[in-house]
Structures are given as structure tokens and as C-alpha cells.
Amino acid sequence: MPDSPPRRDIRIVTETELRQIIRLDRQTVDVIEAAFAALASGAVVMPPVLSMELADVHGEVDVKTAYIPGFDGFAIKVSPGFFDNPKLGLPSLNGLMILFCARTGLVQAVFLDNGHLTDIRTAAAGAVAARHLAPERVETAGVIGTGVQARLQMRAAHLVRPFSRLLVWGRDTAKAAACADDLARTLGIDARVADSAERLVRDSQLVVTTTPARSPLVMAEWLHPGLHITAMGSDQAGKTEIAPEALVAADLYVCDRASQCETMGELRAVKAAGLWPGGTPVELGQVIAGEHPGRPGPEAVTLCDLTGTGAQDTAIATHVFKRLGESGTSIPV
Amino acid sequence: MPDSPPRRDIRIVTETELRQIIRLDRQTVDVIEAAFAALASGAVVMPPVLSMELADVHGEVDVKTAYIPGFDGFAIKVSPGFFDNPKLGLPSLNGLMILFCARTGLVQAVFLDNGHLTDIRTAAAGAVAARHLAPERVETAGVIGTGVQARLQMRAAHLVRPFSRLLVWGRDTAKAAACADDLARTLGIDARVADSAERLVRDSQLVVTTTPARSPLVMAEWLHPGLHITAMGSDQAGKTEIAPEALVAADLYVCDRASQCETMGELRAVKAAGLWPGGTPVELGQVIAGEHPGRPGPEAVTLCDLTGTGAQDTAIATHVFKRLGESGTSIPV
Numbered sequence: 001m002p003d004s005p006p007r008r009d010i011r012i013v014t015e016t017e018l019r020q021i022i023r024l025d026r027q028t029v030d031v032i033e034a035a036f037a038a039l040a041s042g043a044v045v046m047p048p049v050l051s052m053e054l055a056d057v058h059g060e061v062d063v064k065t066a067y068i069p070g071f072d073g074f075a076i077k078v079s080p081g082f083f084d085n086p087k088l089g090l091p092s093l094n095g096l097m098i099l100f101c102a103r104t105g106l107v108q109a110v111f112l113d114n115g116h117l118t119d120i121r122t123a124a125a126g127a128v129a130a131r132h133l134a135p136e137r138v139e140t141a142g143v144i145g146t147g148v149q150a151r152l153q154m155r156a157a158h159l160v161r162p163f164s165r166l167l168v169w170g171r172d173t174a175k176a177a178a179c180a181d182d183l184a185r186t187l188g189i190d191a192r193v194a195d196s197a198e199r200l201v202r203d204s205q206l207v208v209t210t211t212p213a214r215s216p217l218v219m220a221e222w223l224h225p226g227l228h229i230t231a232m233g234s235d236q237a238g239k240t241e242i243a244p245e246a247l248v249a250a251d252l253y254v255c256d257r258a259s260q261c262e263t264m265g266e267l268r269a270v271k272a273a274g275l276w277p278g279g280t281p282v283e284l285g286q287v288i289a290g291e292h293p294g295r296p297g298p299e300a301v302t303l304c305d306l307t308g309t310g311a312q313d314t315a316i317a318t319h320v321f322k323r324l325g326e327s328g329t330s331i332p333v
Numbered sequence: 334m335p336d337s338p339p340r341r342d343i344r345i346v347t348e349t350e351l352r353q354i355i356r357l358d359r360q361t362v363d364v365i366e367a368a369f370a371a372l373a374s375g376a377v378v379m380p381p382v383l384s385m386e387l388a389d390v391h392g393e394v395d396v397k398t399a400y401i402p403g404f405d406g407f408a409i410k411v412s413p414g415f416f417d418n419p420k421l422g423l424p425s426l427n428g429l430m431i432l433f434c435a436r437t438g439l440v441q442a443v444f445l446d447n448g449h450l451t452d453i454r455t456a457a458a459g460a461v462a463a464r465h466l467a468p469e470r471v472e473t474a475g476v477i478g479t480g481v482q483a484r485l486q487m488r489a490a491h492l493v494r495p496f497s498r499l500l501v502w503g504r505d506t507a508k509a510a511a512c513a514d515d516l517a518r519t520l521g522i523d524a525r526v527a528d529s530a531e532r533l534v535r536d537s538q539l540v541v542t543t544t545p546a547r548s549p550l551v552m553a554e555w556l557h558p559g560l561h562i563t564a565m566g567s568d569q570a571g572k573t574e575i576a577p578e579a580l581v582a583a584d585l586y587v588c589d590r591a592s593q594c595e596t597m598g599e600l601r602a603v604k605a606a607g608l609w610p611g612g613t614p615v616e617l618g619q620v621i622a623g624e625h626p627g628r629p630g631p632e633a634v635t636l637c638d639l640t641g642t643g644a645q646d647t648a649i650a651t652h653v654f655k656r657l658g659e660s661g662t663s664i665p666v
Contacts, residue, residue: 012662
């Protein structure tokens, strides 16, 4: 045994540098898909989210992590949200990921990503859900919400279901128009603002909801044969985008992690309303792994509830680390 | 509101740099004392420890945090322990602390301390316990255990109870002798190896236990008037240094955090043995804040159970940040 540990480097990588390294591409989607498949295998260790509220400064902090056997590293992600920041000219959300070696626990890298890697892995999960649950043929996709995730979710979905028409709806029509313009340009397709959320849902085969809504935006009456909806906005108790009646009216409900969706996803509101028929919900990883057949048929209505998992963070962080090259600042320790 | 957030720097500080900045001195003890006092006030937000076991690689990871109103920042500490590392010539324990601004949640600094700040804040807590619970006059102090914490605990205790004689006991007599030699030199006092743990306890007015023992090292029969014991080794279910009968025989039992000591401190074993007389245990912060009178009298036997709190991490990290000067590497973000 050597007298002192060998010198080594820890890599510090900023958001600007990370944006040059990581792309929302098919490879990234595959990496996130592998994390979900591992989640279904039962070998993943994923503790409950550590959550701290700082009520007097209108802030909150979440810590997520997961260990996936077979992955070289595991990530610990810290996501602060401080909702008075915009008054100071600062973003509400920021944070970082730390990557540890899965064999020694040594710190390998600190990604000062301000939430960018979360944005990417969240959008990639939407693509995984669409790949395994949406109808084979999607002509029109719709997105509810007009922010960063609305754009990323549609770019991700287009990788796996190359739709030719896109609808956007949001409470602010100007923002919806800007989002549609951006996506029309990025994807090179027809993208426009929908007159209403109802019109959007009725006209689409694939819908993604991306809002922090606290009352439902999608109603049961709007569901139609050959529809898949991914709801990714709800990530804490109190948030909900899908009417409980719509969730139970779907032919198949799939969640990213049952234990999380029960407390912070769409499933929470359904259970609170006493509408859940019972039984353990299907997880996305089970569909990927072939343990569950997934979409019952072309005419079915499917719904996927994504709350965001530590397994995705571990997957994206190890993926980024492999692509680092010479990027970032090396700190000798 | 500016169009984009102002540029700012995040400071990355290594263990080597931190060792030059932070000292185990009276000021550090005062900072940790303030954190305990805040803990008693009820305003501190301290979520349960996030703990993840990686059984197949013989590893574990703990995440601790706390928000203390009035402190400029809050820390999130990640402590991995990988117990096969020594075979690779690497230390078992390492990790880092991240300091966030308490007003905006923005990352201010990353302390790549490999557990050094934890060592310091743990020793400082021992001094706080001794300051408030040990007899006024301590001639002989004793430490059970011979590692880093044994040395630091005695240095810290000597700041508040300047004893002239020191006893060391450990299972490995050579290590005990080395520890005694180190402390004799550092403190400039008479320090020697005790023949037994019993002899050490019987001859001391202040005892600190610093081991990862899983069966008791200190027995009830050894307690004597005018004794204070601080047990800081137990920090998870399964560890215990003090016989349950000794704990309940003390005139006063004080813990750092009742909710933690019940699950991972000495209190756990006492409750498991059915020996706890009932009632909520006194916390160290209550004694500091004057809500509890502390030591009942010079002849009393007192016992303090320290498991380590996120509040101490937040306190030490904000303290270090104030002393940084130009140290570390600045990463512009």
C-alpha cells in the first residue's frame, strides 16, 4: 500500500462548457433509456429525494441521487429554487451535479450546470416515453407550456417520432408564438399556436405537458383514440396538469417511478381523489425491459407521468464525463 | 432587471488549501456553538440525512444539510465511505462540501476537503459539549480511540478545559502510544497510555470516546462523581460505545439532535434495550441557550451523545468562506 494516495485531478466544468459538450441527440436518449431499464431491474439504489424548504427566503433545495450498477459513476444533484431571485435579476433555478467514481467514491467532476443537465435529461426522458408509448405514426405533436422544456421536449420527441406538424399552447399567446417560431426554425416543420389546449389535444397524436400548473389543464373529454400524453411538469405535491378523470380514462398509465409519482406526480392527485383503481402502476423501465407490453394497440390512449429520477442524473453525468475531453478546469488534489 | 445574470465567481478550494485556512481554535468552537444554539431555537431547517448504500461495492454515501436563519450561507455535505479503498491505497472516507448563498441559492464555493472540515467541526462540537457539561476543573482527560478524531477531540477539549494530564486507550497499544506522544508534544502536557479503558474512565474527569465500536467500551460501574463523557463515535444504527446501563446511570444525558440520536446515536441502543425512562432528551443547544441548566452540580455524571449535524456543516462552511481571502481557484460562471 502506498504511503499517500496518488495525486489526481477533479474536473470543474461550467454551464457554458457543458453546453458545448452535451447535445440532445439520439445517443443521449439511449443513455437515459438505459437508466430507466436499470431502474426496472431492481438493482438501482435510489433513496427518496432530500428536500429542504427555506420558507423565510422563499427558497427550496432538492437533492437527488441514484447508484446504477454497471455505470462507472454516480451523481449527486443539488437543485436550489429561490423564487425571489428574478427581482434581483437572477434565475430562480440553478444548482450543480457532482460525479463520484462508483468504485471508490472519489469525486471525479463537478458540473456547475445551473440545471442545464437536468433540462437535457428531462427532455430525453420525454423522448424515451414517446419511443415506447406513442403511436408508431405521429403526424401532429402538441406541447402545453412555452418555456425551455417545451422547446426541448419537442426537439427530443422529434428524434423518435419525426412529426411534420406542431401545436403550441400556453396562457401567454405571445410566448406561445415565440416558442412555435423557435421550433419551426429548429425542426424545419410547420409549428403554430393552438387556439386552445382542447384543440391542441384533440388534433395531436402526441402531447407533452411542461407546466408548473396546480390545477388540471387536460380534461378527460378531450382524449381520443391513438393518443399519447407525457406529463412532465408535476414534480411536487400540489402540482398537477392532468385531470384525475383523464388519467384513469387512459388505457395505460405509466410512471417513471411509482414511489415518486405517488407523492409528487399526477398519480398523487388521482389517489387523493380516490379514483385510483388499485394495484401497482407500471413503470417506464418495465416497458423498456419488455416486462410489460406497453401500448395496447394503435387506437389506445396512453399516459406517462414523469417526476424526474436520480437515475437520470447519474446517467447524464456519467455520459458527459465520457465526452469531456480537455474541457473544464482541472484541480489537482 | 438586467438581461442576463451578472458574471460571478465560484471558488474551488482543495483540502491542502483548506488546511491552511481553518484552525481548530476557540473561534471555530464559538462558530459551532452558535450553530447548536440556533438548533435549539427551532428556526433551523435540518432534513433527515440522505443515506445510500452501495452494497455490491462495499460503499455508502451520506448527504447532510441544514439552513440556519441568520447565517449567510448553507452547506450541503456529501460523505462517501468506500471500505475496500485501503486495498487500492486510497482512504475509505472522502467527500466535499458545497456552500450556497442563503439568499439566492447560488453556489458560492466547493470545498474539496476529503472530510477535513467534518473532522474539525466534529472536534469543535466536542469542545462545545465539554465547555457546557464538563466539571469546571478537569485535571485529567481521557480519550478512547487513537485516530484523527482522538487527537482532534483532545486538542479541542484542551481549549476549553486546559487539563494537565491525558490518558489514551485503544485496542492497539502501539497506536495508543503514538497518539499519546503526538498529544504530549502538541499540547505540551503529560500524556500516556492507560492500562485499560476502565482505568482511563476512573482516573479522568473528562472522557471522549472516538471509535466505530459496535459493542460498548464504557461500563456503568466505572462512572464516578465529577465525570463528563462525550461519545462521538456512533453515527449509524449498529454502532455503540457506551453501555446502555451507563447512559441511564448518568445524572444528565444530552444529545446533539434527539431525532438523530434515536436512530444512530447511543440513545438508539438504550431505547432498543428498553432502558430509556421516557421523555424527550435534552439537546446540547438547549443547554447553550440557557433553556436547560446543564450540569446538575460538580459531583454529577453527565454524558453527551454526538452524531454530527448538518447545522455544524453549514456553520463551518460559512466560517471558512469568510476566511478564504484569495485562496482556491476562482471559476467564472
